[in-house]
Amino acid sequence: MVDVILGLQWGDEGKGKIVDYFAPQYDIIARFQGGPNAGHTLYVEGKKTVLHQIPSGIFHQNTINLIGNGVVLDPVTLKRECDTVASFGIDVKKNLFISERTNIIVPTHRALDKASELAKGESKIGSTLKGIGPAYMDKTGRNAIRVGDLLDESFTTNYIKLRLKHQKLLDNFHFIEDISAWEEEFFEALEFLRTLNIVNGEYFINNHISQGKKVLAEGAQGTMLDIDFGTFPFVTSSNTISAGVCTGLGVAPQKINQVLGVTKAYCTRVGSGPFPTELDDATGEELRKIGSEFGATTGRPRRCGWIDLVALKYTCIINGVTQVVMTKADVLDSFEELNVCTAYKVNGELTQEVPYQMSKVKIEPIYKGYKGWNTDTTKITDAASLPANMSTYIEFINQYINTPVKYVSNGPGREQIVPL
Ligand code: GDP
Ligand code: IMO
Ligand code: MG
Numbered sequence: 001m002v003d004v005i006l007g008l009q010w011g012d013e014g015k016g017k018i019v020d021y022f023a024p025q026y027d028i029i030a031r032f033q034g035g036p037n038a039g040h041t042l043y044v045e046g047k048k049t050v051l052h053q054i055p056s057g058i059f060h061q062n063t064i065n066l067i068g069n070g071v072v073l074d075p076v077t078l079k080r081e082c083d084t085v086a087s088f089g090i091d092v093k094k095n096l097f098i099s100e101r102t103n104i105i106v107p108t109h110r111a112l113d114k115a116s117e118l119a120k121g122e123s124k125i126g127s128t129l130k131g132i133g134p135a136y137m138d139k140t141g142r143n144a145i146r147v148g149d150l151l152d153e154s155f156t157t158n159y160i161k162l163r164l165k166h167q168k169l170l171d172n173f174h175f176i177e178d179i180s181a182w183e184e185e186f187f188e189a190l191e192f193l194r195t196l197n198i199v200n201g202e203y204f205i206n207n208h209i210s211q212g213k214k215v216l217a218e219g220a221q222g223t224m225l226d227i228d229f230g231t232f233p234f235v236t237s238s239n240t241i242s243a244g245v246c247t248g249l250g251v252a253p254q255k256i257n258q259v260l261g262v263t264k265a266y267c268t269r270v271g272s273g274p275f276p277t278e279l280d281d282a283t284g285e286e287l288r289k290i291g292s293e294f295g296a297t298t299g300r301p302r303r304c305g306w307i308d309l310v311a312l313k314y315t316c317i318i319n320g321v322t323q324v325v326m327t328k329a330d331v332l333d334s335f336e337e338l339n340v341c342t343a344y345k346v347n348g349e350l351t352q353e354v355p356y357q358m359s360k361v362k363i364e365p366i367y368k369g370y371k372g373w374n375t376d377t378t379k380i381t382d383a384a385s386l387p388a389n390m391s392t393y394i395e396f397i398n399q400y401i402n403t404p405v406k407y408v409s410n411g412p413g414r415e416q417i418v419p420l
Pocket of ligand 3: 011012013038039040041296297
């Protein structure tokens with residue numbers, strides 16, 4: 001069977017930490033979408049490390065890690081990540097596998113990303129500029145080159161054709177950038193990629209499932225950044241939701257068992273776009289400071305605000321979430337008062353639904369206030385020791401989203417998690 005861990009907000013919910021925590025219970029950890037726009041932070045032997053494309057099970061010696069067909073893969077970033085992982089004594093050649101159907105991010109995808117954002121001006125998406133949008137456009141436009149093509153003798157010819165196509169688009173944008181250094185790195189990284197385990201991902205994973213092996217699918221980004229159900233157009237270019245597991249790995253829907261949704265105890269967003277509960281004040285600044293809310297991929301300050309239960313209930317429904325993991329609860333330890341958003345006022349009318357065009361309507365969040373717990377929770381290891389005010393806060397969330405919070409994460413460390 002396949003279980004899933006994915007984000008229920010706008011990304012950076014702490015998915016990497018949670019996957020790393022659960023990884024020992026699984027045989028395979030698989031990424032099914034996204035690319036180097038993701039930044040998943042893990043603490044290994046007390047040392048911080050950030051993974052972008054390699055699944056977060058890589059630090060467990062006996063776990064197989066699969067990069068699925070739904071991912072867009074940047075070979076340059078991958079090579080760097082592999083070097084980092086190797087410095088922890090992990091042999092990626094042994095436990096990293098890549099689907100031959102995985103699409104490759106080429107240097108001109110990154111240039112196109114930049115050109116597109118520049119052309120958008122004020123209405124830019126706030127992309128990580130890793131080439132994600134252009135790479136997925138080439139996938140759906142049926143132009144992409146894929147990892148399996150690396151073994152084909154026409155690879156370089158196809159690459160040149162694609163590059164020429166991209167050059168025309170860049171000319172249309174009047175965008176000039178010397179990509180020769182990127183290209184040199186890219187070709188070096190391709191040589192490295194050729195030495196890794198390239199497999200037929202769909203048979204690889206289904207054969208393991210048939211043998212009774214347990215798979216954990218690791219989401220990137222968050223549901224509110226999903227291309228279909230997120231705050232379009234301020235989204236990423238893939239399906240970040242549980243349905244993306246089927247198309248991004250080649251597993252059938254009935255194989256999916258538990259869907260663990262990860263949410264922060266508050267909310268953040270990086271990049272542009274609607275964020276109803278955003279706090280543009282000292283409280284928002286406090287959340288950013290205490291929560292160290294700076295992007296793991298770009299270092300940009302994350303926008304911070306209260307937890308949004310309207311959006312959270314929506315993302316639980318879309319994903320069929322069976323259990324919720326609440327991270328960064330400790331960040332709220334010193335707050336006297338907390339707020340949870342229970343409804344939106346849209347054009348003067350109250351609603352508990354996420355509107356179609358979140359970016360075009362004015363949303364006023366309606367809050368319910370809670371007393372903070374004013375306790376250092378970071379060393380708590382059992383549910384009974386959690387402060388009563390935290391339990392009340394969680395109980396209300398359970399009721400509202402109609403899905404149980406089953407774990408509370410109370411610090412970035414591997415051991416800082418309390419099963420409820
Ligand atoms: P991801 O992209 O969903 O994997 O999340 P990121 O790694 O981008 O951001 C989450 C950040 O919060 C990282 O710096 C983690 O080390 C940190 N983190 C995760 N869980 C907790 C927690 O429970 N408490 C605190 N204080 N930090 C956490
Ligand atoms: P993880 O996996 C937070 C955001 C970008 C931008 C939008 C589109 O670490 O949670 P893209 O680069 O995909 O064109 O950017 O999506 N974004 C993320 N925000 N966490 C991420 O990944 C993100 N990946 C993309 O900031 O607003
Ligand atoms: Mg992240």
